[in-house]
Structure formats: structure tokens, C-alpha cells
Amino acid sequence: MQKTIKQTASCTGIGITGQTDCTVTFQPAPPDTGIVFIRKDLPGQPEVPCRPEYARVDARWTSLVNNDIRIDHTEHLLAAIAGLGLDNLKVSLSSPFIPVVSSFSSRDFVQALLKAELVLQDRPKRCFRVKEPVCIVNSFFHQEKRYDRFLLALPAPELILTYLLDYPDKEIPTQLAQFSFANSLDFASELATARSYITEGEYETVAKLIGKNMEDCLVITKGPLNLQWDNEPARHKVLDLLGDIHTMGRPVKGHFIGIRTGHKDNNQLCQKLKMQVKEAL
Known part of the structure; x- marks a missing residue:
């Protein structure tokens, strides 16, 4: 409902x-x-x-x-x-x-x-369901070497999000996070509190964008970090993916798998997805 x-x-x-x-x-x-x-x-x-x-x-x-x-x-x-x-x-x-x-x-x-x-409420949920695979592939260069970013949406009976965080220079260790959304209390305790982050190399660029908000930003450094979970950065990527998928305006059923992706990739996928989903009650 x-x-x-x-x-x-x-x-x-x-x-x-x-x-x-x-x-x-x-x-x-x-x-x-x-x-x-x-x-x-x-x-x-x-x-x-x-x-x-x-x-x-x-x-x-x-x-x-x-x-x-x-x-x-x-x-x-x-x-x-x-x-x-x-x-x-x-x-x-x-x-x-x-x-x-x-x-x-x-x-x-x-x-x-x-x-x-x-x-x-007294009405059944109106969901979007992924009915066939949708894939976004983009690339970036780091130290003159090309790296690819992948975001895939697959049919699934519920919403599942999987994210592989993999920085080329390993500023953050490679890590994986996966979450399904059967229980809202699990979401509240295991995903909602995952903080956004930046790397040291991004500090000056981001500071120009968000000003005094830098005081609340988690900065990933080479020293010890007070993380809530070892994979907190990957969990936050899942949180971002969830929020971006919800620009669809309704609950979505499907398995989304992201590798090195971000907001632009998420948005591109949603633009493709809106043409290839069917409404399901």
C-alpha cells in the first residue's frame, strides 16, 4: 500500500x-x-x-x-x-x-x-519495474590511463543496489556495498547515516563549491579515519544511487550495479530507464 x-x-x-x-x-x-x-x-x-x-x-x-x-x-x-x-x-x-x-x-x-x-494509505503502490537490462558505460582518464565506469539495471522482484568503489590510485581501498530495501528500519540504521566524503586531492575544488559546508565533510586522508563501517564510502555511493534513482518519482523494482559511477551516470541511466520501464501495481 x-x-x-x-x-x-x-x-x-x-x-x-x-x-x-x-x-x-x-x-x-x-x-x-x-x-x-x-x-x-x-x-x-x-x-x-x-x-x-x-x-x-x-x-x-x-x-x-x-x-x-x-x-x-x-x-x-x-x-x-x-x-x-x-x-x-x-x-x-x-x-x-x-x-x-x-x-x-x-x-x-x-x-x-x-x-x-x-x-x-488505501491505494496500492505504483511502481516502475525494470523490464529489460539497461547499461551506461562512460570513461575517464587518470595519469594518462583510461578507466571505465559501468552502471547496470537488471530486472528483479525488489530493489537491490550494489556498488563497487574502485579508485585508480587506491586513495580509498577498493570496497563493495550492497543493500536491499525490504525493511525501512535496516535502511535507517545501516545506510541512511553513511556520510559523503572527498579525497585530499579534491579538497580545494570542493571547497570552492560548498564553502563553509567543508566543516561537515568527511575528508579521506592517509592517516587513521573514524569511519562508521570499513566500507562507509561505498555505502554512501549506494545512498546517492538510491536518491538519484528516486528522481523516477515512484518506487523502482530492479537490481542496480554501479562500478566507479556517480551522479551523472545515475542520471543518464534514469533517462534511459524511463523509456524502458513499465508500470506495475
């Missing part, structure tokens, strides 16, 4: 560019509404439905853009919504930016939504 929340909840933090405070507010929505973002800061309070044709990757994060109305940095919030199995929500923003919370994880969003109480 479809699911929403019982009461209103909110989260406050700093926008992804590190310049302004912003608030996101979750409100219950009727069955078959889907996820709808509302820019409360703009005249007329325009709405942007969560749909794949509006998804864009302009920087190091994913956004939804409709008629120049932007919802920036969607992946961690959409991951929280998807991981908890929510189908219908109104999400109001005080700025173009969804706030950064809990070291770029989904933890605070999940806690706010759970506090708002998840409730079942």
Missing part, C-alpha cells in the same frame, strides 16, 4: 553552496500525489514534481529543474524518502536548496520523517 506521513516535520541546515540557511518542510499528501517540491520563497509558490525529465546534474549533486524553478541537492533527501518507502509527500523549501544535514548523509531527514509517523 502507498504511504505518507501523519503530521508535518522539518529540517534546517545550510544550503549546499554554504552561503545561506534553509529549511525543508515535509507535509502529508493524498494517495497518488507522488513527491512534489514547493518553492515557498517564490511568488505563487511554484511546484516541481519529482520526475526524471526534470533531473539534472550541473555540479557534484543532483537537482530538479522545471521552467527555471530549481530544487538543488536532492539526492540525500530523496534517498530518505525512498528508503522509508514513502510515496506521497509535499516538500516545501525556503530557498532553491535542500539543506545539508548530518555530514551530508540522510540521517536527519530520516529522523524527521519517522518522528512525523509513517502511515499507510
Whole structure:
């Protein structure tokens, strides 16, 4: 059955560019509404439905853009919504930016939504089902050597995400993470708290993009790291993949396998996927 929340909840933090405070507010929505973002800061309070044709990757994060109305940095919030199995929500923003919370994880969003109480609705879920394999292959160069990135979607009776993190120079040891989404409490404890990260070599570039948010960013160095799990970076990649897949606007059933991939690959896959999926009840 479809699911929403019982009461209103909110989260406050700093926008992804590190310049302004912003608030996101979750409100219950009727069955078959889907996820709808509302820019409360703009005249007329325009709405942007969560749909794949509006998804864009302009920087190091994913956004939804409709008629120049932007919802920036969607992946961690959409991951929280998807991981908890929510189908219908109104999400109001005080700025173009969804706030950064809990070291770029989904933890605070999940806690706010759970506090708002998840409730079942009297309509069956409307899902997208992967009906045939879809593959994205891209490449990059490191020290004049080519490396490939792969993202594959396969038919499966439930949502399963697998990610292989493999840096060419092993700044982060090669690691694997896999997650299925049968239990929202498992998601809350085992995936939602996985923090975003950068490597030392990326520090200056990222600092220019996110400003004071660098204070909350996990920086991978050669010294000892206080990780929640040995494969926390790979788990965060799974979290990002979950959020980006949910730009489809509905729950998705399929097995997604990523190797060295990121937001741009995820978005490319969703653009292909929307042409090759069928609706299933």
C-alpha cells in the first residue's frame, strides 16, 4: 500500500553552496500525489514534481529543474524518502536548496520523517519495474590511463543496489556495498547515516563549491579515519544511487550495479530507464 506521513516535520541546515540557511518542510499528501517540491520563497509558490525529465546534474549533486524553478541537492533527501518507502509527500523549501544535514548523509531527514509517523494509505503502490537490462558505460582518464565506469539495471522482484568503489590510485581501498530495501528500519540504521566524503586531492575544488559546508565533510586522508563501517564510502555511493534513482518519482523494482559511477551516470541511466520501464501495481 502507498504511504505518507501523519503530521508535518522539518529540517534546517545550510544550503549546499554554504552561503545561506534553509529549511525543508515535509507535509502529508493524498494517495497518488507522488513527491512534489514547493518553492515557498517564490511568488505563487511554484511546484516541481519529482520526475526524471526534470533531473539534472550541473555540479557534484543532483537537482530538479522545471521552467527555471530549481530544487538543488536532492539526492540525500530523496534517498530518505525512498528508503522509508514513502510515496506521497509535499516538500516545501525556503530557498532553491535542500539543506545539508548530518555530514551530508540522510540521517536527519530520516529522523524527521519517522518522528512525523509513517502511515499507510488505501491505494496500492505504483511502481516502475525494470523490464529489460539497461547499461551506461562512460570513461575517464587518470595519469594518462583510461578507466571505465559501468552502471547496470537488471530486472528483479525488489530493489537491490550494489556498488563497487574502485579508485585508480587506491586513495580509498577498493570496497563493495550492497543493500536491499525490504525493511525501512535496516535502511535507517545501516545506510541512511553513511556520510559523503572527498579525497585530499579534491579538497580545494570542493571547497570552492560548498564553502563553509567543508566543516561537515568527511575528508579521506592517509592517516587513521573514524569511519562508521570499513566500507562507509561505498555505502554512501549506494545512498546517492538510491536518491538519484528516486528522481523516477515512484518506487523502482530492479537490481542496480554501479562500478566507479556517480551522479551523472545515475542520471543518464534514469533517462534511459524511463523509456524502458513499465508500470506495475
